[in-house]
Structure formats: C-alpha cells, structure tokens
Amino acid sequence: MFTIDDLADRLGGYLPQDEIRQVRRAFYYAEQAHDGQRRRSGEPYVTHPLAVANILANMHMDHQSLMAAMLHDVIEDTGIDKEALAEQFGKPVAELVDGVSKLTQITFEDKAVAQAENFQKMVLAMSRDIRVIIVKLADRLHNMRTLGALRPDKKRRIARETLEIYARIASRLGINTIRVELEDLSFQALYPMRAERIKRAVSSARGHRRSAIRQVQSSLQSSLDDEGLNGTVIGRQKHLLSIYKKMRYQRKPFAEIMDVFGFRILTEDVDSCYRILGVVHNLYKPVPGRFKDYIAIPKANGYQSLHTTLFGRGGMPIEVQIRTREMEAMANNGIAAHWLYKAGQTQHPIAQGSHARARAWVKGLLEMQRHAGDSLEFIEHVKNDLFPDDIYVFTPKGDIMELPQGATVIDFAYSVHTDIGNSCIACRIDRRLAPLSTRLESGQTLEIITAPGGRPNLGWLNFVVTAKARSAIRHALKHQQHTEAVQLGRRLLNKALAEFETSLEELPAGPVETLLDELSLKHLDALLESIGMGTRVTYMMARRLVDLHRGELPQRTVGPASQKPIVISGAEGMVIKFARCCHPLPGDPVIGHLSAGKGIVVHRTECRNLSELKNDPDKLFALEWSQDIEEEDFPVALRLEVESRRGLVAELAALVTSAGANIERIDIEERDARLATVNLTLAVRDRVHLARIIKRLRNLANIGRINRLGT
Template structure:
C-alpha cells in the first residue's frame, strides 16, 4: 500500500504548491474510518481508496480530487457523515464525496427501464461537478484490476456494467486509454476464451514476423528526419478487445485483419502535423477511406488528431495518429485535462473542453426522449458511435453517428424538416433515403408539404433523435385507434385478476411505468408496445408473483451489531429492509435502528461515537415491519372495506387503524401495516393509490415519536 508521504510526493511531482497537510489529514482520517475492514482479497480495505487516489495523480488532478478519492467510500461504508467531512475538509470536498456516494448507490446494471432512469440520475450526479465521475472511473478501474477476488457471478455483473456504462463514458470523455483498459478487463471476464485466443494469435504472429513495432517506429522516424521534422514516435499493438470487436464488425478472421498495430506521432505545432502527414503519404500508400482529420473537425469531447492508415512494411496496414503535445494531453486525459497541471501550474489547455459545456452537449439530446427506451437509445448512440461530418448546402457542419442516412441528417437539422422529407441529394446526385452517409459529403434534403413519416423509416434511421420523432409521428397518426383498442385490452387484463380498469388505476399504472398519462399507456397497449401483464404487474405484483423463497430469520435481519447488542426499530422513521440504515446506541437500551434520512438523526451529529454502520440482510424478509400510512378516503359505503381488501391482496397485514379527521365527504385515517421490505411497501401503496376513491396517500414519518 502506498505510504502517505509517497502519495504526497506523487502530487508534488506535477504540483509543487500542493496542500500536503490536507492530503495527510485525509489519508489519516480515511485510514481510521476503514480500520478493520478488508477487501475480498483479504487486504485492508483502505488500500483501495489509496490506489484510486494514486490513479488520479497519474492524470495530474488537483488536491480536491485526490482527497475525494481517499474519502470516497467513507460516507457509504463507515460511520462518517457528510457534515463531519464538510467541517473537517470543506464544502467542496464534501460535495464531491457525496456525489461519488450517489453514483455508487445507482444500480446501473439492472433491467433496461430501470437502467435508463438510473442513467438519468447518473447524469444529474455528474452535472454539479464532473470530477465526481473522474473519481468513480478511477474507482471502477482499480476494482476491475482486482476483480478476480470477487465471486464469479459478481465478476460477471461488474464486468457487464463496466462494458455497457463506464467504459463508453470514459471514451465519451476522451479518456481513450481508460476505455481501452476497462473494456479489456471486462472482456477478460465476459469472454475469456476469445481473449486468450487473440493473445495466442498475437504470440504466433510475433514468432513468425518478429517484433514489427520497433521496425515500423524506426521507419517513421527515418522518414521524418529526412523531411527535417522534429517529432516523437510511439508504437503499440491494439488491445485484445479492440481487435476482437473489429473482427466481429468486419466479419474477418485474425489473419485477414489489418491495422492491428497503431502508431502515434507527437509534433511541436499544428503545421508540423500536416507536414508529417505529407511525409508519411509520400513514403507509403494511403488506404482509401481510412483518413480522418479531427484537427479541422474536432470531436465534441475536445479530441483533435489526424488519423490515417497506410500500407507499410511487407504490405501490412498500420494506423498512424498525428497530433501536437497539447492535443496529446487532451487525447490522454480527455475532459480531465481541464483540471491538469503542467510544470507545477494550472495551465489552461486551449484544446480542453469546458466540462460544463461538455455535459450540456451530452444531455441536450437526452432531454427530448419521451420514455426510457428512447432515452437509452440516445445514450447508446452517443456513447458507442464514431461520428461522421456532413455539410448542408450552406456549408454548416452536421455531426452524425457512423451509418447515418439522409433521414437522420434531416432530423438533425429540424424535426419539421425530417417529418416532411421526400428525398435527398448527396454531392449533387439524387440518392435513396437509405443511403449511408460518409465523411465530408454535402447533403441537400427535399421536402413536401403534407408528407408524413413512413413506418419503413424506422428501419432506415439510426439516430435516437430521428427514431424518436418518427415513432412519435406514427403514434400520433394512429393514436385514437390505439387508445380505443388499448382500453379494451386493459379491461380484459384487469378482469383476469378480478379488478376494474378505472381511470385512476390506469393513471397510477402510467405513473409507475414512467409514462405521461393514462392515454399514453392505452396507446402503447393498443400498439403492442406494452403488454397487459406488464400493467397488472406494475399495480398488483403480489397477484402475479407466486414464487416462494426462504425468509431471513428476524434475529438475523440487521447486520453489523455486536453479539451483545440488541436492535430495535425507531418509531419516528419506521425503517424497513431495503432502506439504508444506521444504528444509534443507548445506554441500557441497546441499539436503535434509524433510516439514514431520518430527521431525528440531526440530534446525534455531534456524537459520532454513538453511530454504528448497519445494513439489512439481502435475503427475503418476513412481513413483520410496521409502517404507518396516512390515507384520505371518500366517505362512501364499502370504501374502507375495499381498501382493507386491497392491502390484504398484497399480502400485507393491518395491525391498527384510527381516524384523525372526519368530514362529510372525506375522512382521513392512519393505517398501520406490516410489510416485508421497501419494495413490498411500494407495491402496497401503488395498489391503494390506484383506487378511484383514494384522494391522497403518503407514508407517515413523525420525528416526534422518539425512540
């Protein structure tokens, strides 16, 4: 494990004005907080935040980010609190640590719909300060480097989450080196046989041809020296996952795959970049269609470089990237270059993207998505696609993902242009709407009044913006018919479980499923985008979920207590399994368990010695946890009985009920129910709220009910 003085020295190597006392204090505090905790490998847990901090020094990050790395697990995994960190290290660091904690709590690898909602939350957590994500990426990189110590099923979950979310995010931020390593580490877990096969082929190739990288590197250096250009040249073999992905995309065998080697030329100026390009093209034959000039057309994350592929020694294709030193810093650090140091000073890199503007560009399109599926469609296209640059007839540049068509181009200009598109010209020639656009082409869209999007366009368009607009237009066109059919399908689905498809029930189901209103739900039912079973499960999961699992014994429900400590649940917040909890010790009364957001915990902020870090057992619990519901009901015969039946159908027991207010038309009451966990409580409340005679419903939490 890296010693504190060594860590300080790593920071001082690029920032001599670093606050050593702050880093030393954070190191000691985090070490004390994590005392006694171990990793899966058996190492002290504190070794992990130290390694994360060291990773961030490699990116030359500021003191606040390095300190955040040391503290990033304290709020989540120890008795430390936001208030304590703010008092000791300042509001900026406390906000960063809190942001990393929120990212950690997002279950990004869950089901698609939930994943989309969590991705929205991820973008919100990033929006205040992008350094939160830089710490999280470094945290994920170290966890992936040590993933072999986890259980096999946990390895697969983390690897898939890394491949789908964190690696693309690193790439989108311009941190290509981190994306490459994250992908390869995940590839090692998800498809070890494919990775080992590629590694064996690399070794065979090296045995047959020798190490070609030094030879080609020297060839490039010789060419540049003869041209009188000063530059640094580096070569490398591409990562196994990058090679495997190219094999899959191009459907080629390893032996037929070109440019498995990559070379970088770092120059002193932008003019030299183009001189290098000319020298290389004069010496070797350029491969048609494999040239990209990201200096004149930078990527949205600030990346600038010239890419060209040439036929080199022995006819082998090699990719050469040409950039200046400042461009290289952005290419390596991406958005992180905004905080980097050079020669001991914070120097503004002219090519580094302002993080706030970068985040705004990332989220701009996402806000237009009407539902979770469309949102994830935007996310995946933004994260995974290379871009092509096309021109309008006026010379404006339109950025599109690879494989885009004139329809995507039309919608990128304006939704109205896309909806009324009837044809297109590319470089002056009329082309079909399914034509794939290439870099540098000029596109002219022909429109006609009264034209509407066709259903076949869904198979042609590739951008989320275009597909979303087409889908919306098609839905609007057939909406009335779909709503009418959907209402009949809903009636049948509800009657199947003995319920009525009332407007209130449909509105509640729409809210639960993240849809705008009941009509939207009915339209999706009628268009077969949504199944009736899904609506029933959203409202009455207990009626369709019959699987029985072994329950956790009540005396083992809370984990983190000593053998002689007896827990009791705080009446003020009534915590249930599935919620984050903390324990407060009382002399002679054991430990009282509170929900982490309980207002009563404010009274103990200055008594940290009484706090105990607790969590619930992960298995299924018995329905014994009491929660009070505050319900306002219509004062009609049979309403109360129907509500009690609804609660019983959700397998929840009513332990008490009492009226708090009576009016001629409505009455308000408190109902004490016993549930298994937070999900069970949510199911009960959703079923009750769906009843048309329930005017208001909320969970009662009363800080006046002291333990």
C-alpha cells in the same frame, strides 16, 4: 503497499501544499469512516479509495476530484450523509461524492432496473459537474483491476456492464488510456481462455517480428531526420479486444492482423504533421482511400490525428498516426486534459474544446432523459448513442455535423434541432431531393425542408440510428397520440351526453371534478384521453356525469341527437385506425368500434367481424365520411381469378399505374396448370377510384371473377 505519503509526493508535482493537505484530510476521514470494513480480497477498504485517487492523480485531476475519490463510498457504505460531508469538505466535494454514490435507499425489482436508475442519477449529477463521470471511471477501473476476488457470475455481470457503458463513455470523452484498459480487463473477465491465448500469441509474434519493426521504424526516423523535421517514431501496440474484434467481425486470421505494423509519429506543431505526412508518403506508397484527417475535422471526443496506411516492403501494410504531443495528451486523457492543462496554469484551446464537447454531450443525455419513458428505455438510448464510428456532413452554411455510421436524413434533422426533426417533410442532399430514409455519407451537404404542419412518422423509427432522434420521435408520437386521443375523447363524450340532452360545455365544474376524484384522475384531459383510447366506456362516463349533475338516474333520448354520426376525414392521426380485415374506403358505409388502447377502429358495415363486435353496442359508433377527404391513399384488397400466362404481373402493374393507383402487394397462387388466383393490395383514393380500376381490370383478356376482400 501504496500509501497516502506516496500519493502526496506525486501530487507535489502539480498541486499546492494547502490543496494536498485537504486531500490528506479527506483520506484520514475516509479511513476512519471505513474502519473495520474490508474488501473481498481481505485488504482494508480504504485501499480502494486511495487507489482511485492515484488513478486520478495520473491524469493531474484537481484536489476536489481527489477528495471525492477518497470519500466516494462514504455515503453508500457508512452512516455518514451528504450534509455531513458538505459541512466538513464543502458543497462541491459533497455533490461529487453523491453523484458517484448508488441509490441504496430504494429496493429495485431486478439488477437491470437498479443499473438504469443509478445511471440516470449519475447523468443528472454529471450535468451539474462533469468531474462526476471521471471519478466514476477511475472507481470502475480499480474495481476491474481487482475483480479476482468475486464470484464468476458477478465478474461477468460487472465486466459486461463495463464494456457496454463505461468503456464507451471513456471513449466518448476521449480518455483513451482508461478506455483501453477497461476493454481489455472486461474481455479477460468475460472470455479468460480466449484472452490468454491471444496474449500468448501476441507475445510470440512480437518476438518474431522485432527485426522487421525496427527496420521500418529506423527508415521512418531517418527520413524525418534527413528532411530536418522534429518527429519521434514509436511503435503502436494493439490491445487484446481490438485484435479479438477484428478476428471475429472481419473474419481475419490472427496472422493477418499481426502482419499490420502500427507506428505513431509525435511532433511539435500542426504544420509539421502535414509535412511529415508528405515525407512518409514519399517513402512508402499510400493505400488509396485509407487516409483520414482528424486534425481538420476532429472526432466528437476531441481526438485529433492524421491516419494513413502505407504499402511496405513486400506489400506489408503499415499504419501510421501523426499528431502533436498535445494531441497525444488529449488522445490519452481526453476531457481530463481540461484539468491537466489547468493545473499548469494555462488553458489550452484543445482542452477547452474537449470540455465544451463533453458538456454538449451531457446536455444531449439530459434531453434524451426527458423524452424517455423510463430509466430502462433511457439507458438503451445511451448505449445506442455510444457507438464510435462517425461520418461528417455539412449544413448549407458550411458547418460540420458529426453523425454515427448509417445515420439518415432524419438523424441529421434531429441533430440540428428537435423542432427541425419534428417538422421535417423533405430534404436536399447536394441540392437534389432525396428520401428521408437515405443513409448519409461523409462530405455530403444537407438542406432540411420543414413545414408548420409537419410531424414525425411512426415509420421513421424503422430506420433512424441516433438515440436523440429515436427518443425525440417517440416523445413526439406520445404527445401527438395524447392530443388526438383527448380530441376524440371530447367528441365521443359529447356524442354520448347528447343522448341526455346536454354537453360537456354545458355541465358545471362540480360534477366533472367529482367524477375525476372518483376515478383518481388529476385533470379532465386524462379522462378524455382514456375515453379516446377506449379504456373507459363512454356511455358510462356520460351517464355518471349527468347523474352527478341532476342527482337522479337520467333517461336516454332516442331522438336525432343520439343518431348523429361522427364525421371522419381519414386524417385524424393515431387514434382513428382503419381495419385491416375489410379495408374501408371513403364512400363506403362505415361503423366505428372503440378498441382499448387503439381508439376507434373503422370497419365497413358489411364486415364479417362486426357480428362479434355487436355484442358490445356501447362501443359501436355511427360514422360518416367528411365532404373534404384528405388527399391520401387507402389500402384495399382484391382477389382475381385469371388464366395463367407469361407477362401477367407486368400487365396488371401497367394497368394499375395508368389508373393512378399503386400496387402495395401481389401474390399469385397456382390453382392448376391453366388457372391462377391473384391477391392484390392496392392503394387507392376512394370507392369511385376503386370502381374505375375494377372496370379496367374486367376489360383485360382472360380475367374471370373479381372480388373485393373483407366482406
């Protein structure tokens, strides 16, 4: 059984004796705090924190991290609080322990909410000290190693959470040794039979291929020795989940995956890496398009290596990774190498860069957290942000930006800066204009064109892939909707107050504050927003304000003020929408209906649906079109009765395009062998533009009746 003395002996290799004594003191404190507590396996509880500290010792973590590992369950599972720990071991250790501890004082509705809230708490702690996540990963790794004593359903829940979040975080931070073990342990807990079969098959295949592997390894090593290059060739193991994923998602049989031989070549410096690459390519022919240079352009987690795939004897694929020994340490320990090198009293640039990238990532998480509506939305953003496949693009100044596979122009704009994304209106890719939804490819140079009046579009959410872009767009749309709803609410309330011969600006502050108190609202904008979004009846709010001001029941006027319509221009944004049932156009007589949660919905006055809405007159508003309509297209639906003939759709499309309109949708229904009905949805500027198009359509041969739908 592993003891504190065993750990102290290991720590003696890189920590001074006074720091080791502090780690011992933390262990004895935890042992006393957890006295009488046992794990599900029956072992004393303190064996768990000791094992977590041992995992951190493998990564050469500092003494404060090791002390936090010893004490990480004290706040959560005993009566000792954070203040007591700070008094005993100092504030940094207490902060680390608190960051890893779950929120035990709050009762959550379900496990998903609890998971999201706890993760959100941990992110805040990570922003103050990145070591929080390293201690948490070590804690989760030991829990996964000892899952056997739990119920099957709990095993699966913890394994799924580990796979979706913690293994991905380990990958994002470059801690490959922990990532691989977390993935394999999760896979074995979720699919025990599949894992066992793959494990047996791997063992069997390895035995059959031993001589072939030795032969390739020997030829690679001999070539390096002949050229006088200092390099060590080692075999590379595939782990269980990697094999399973390739079998499942790439639809490859097990034999095909195991036919790929993997080797790693470790050397002393970067120059030797590229020279070894030349030797390897001279020995075996490289597979075109399969070379990747992660030394020149490292991955987001700091990983550096040269990757190449070669044709071996008989066409057998050989995958080779070439890196320095320091890069190997970084690949295995990731951000933990920051402390590994620190312990050796040197701070290596690779480790510094990894630490800086990790802090930048956590800063991005905090920005997402501010924009997210709640903890569940935030954790979904985080999961989306943790996918590893990346592409590399360039800014006009030549800076490299890393984005996930499938990222678009909008994702790039938001990765540069949130304000750039919010005001983005166009883009040049390799100096050519391109749509904002364009999927990016490695090596492209992007220039974002912005405008002061630019703002996010709801449609962007259909194609962006990065969590930062998605959360920033949602946040901006919420803010935009709030602003527009407040403006509309003010217009509606002033229109209703005009019926009592007053306005919001003329009313004193007293009645407004009294009404806000009655409605439990903190400020006037909240009232105006609820009016603009249709969740409060405008006339009732106006009547109550006037009543509070005058102290008597007010009388409505029926003069010109009450008849004055609201002017619309078609560019009000998210709180004025155009009804799909009747497709109103500039120039049409229109009326507005205040719909809860949507704002004002604009209908044509002859719309059939208005007969139902007239039962609620307080929610109907007279509208009129502005003299200055924004340059934009409005949809309109037509139904044409035509004689069926070949080339009809092409003829209609040419006519509509020549008239300066667009066809958004076209459906043809065969009525009989001779006649057909064509349903057209066009994008036009206004009622006059539509009239010109209908006039042209009537001049086509064999066109019968033309009806505008929605009346």
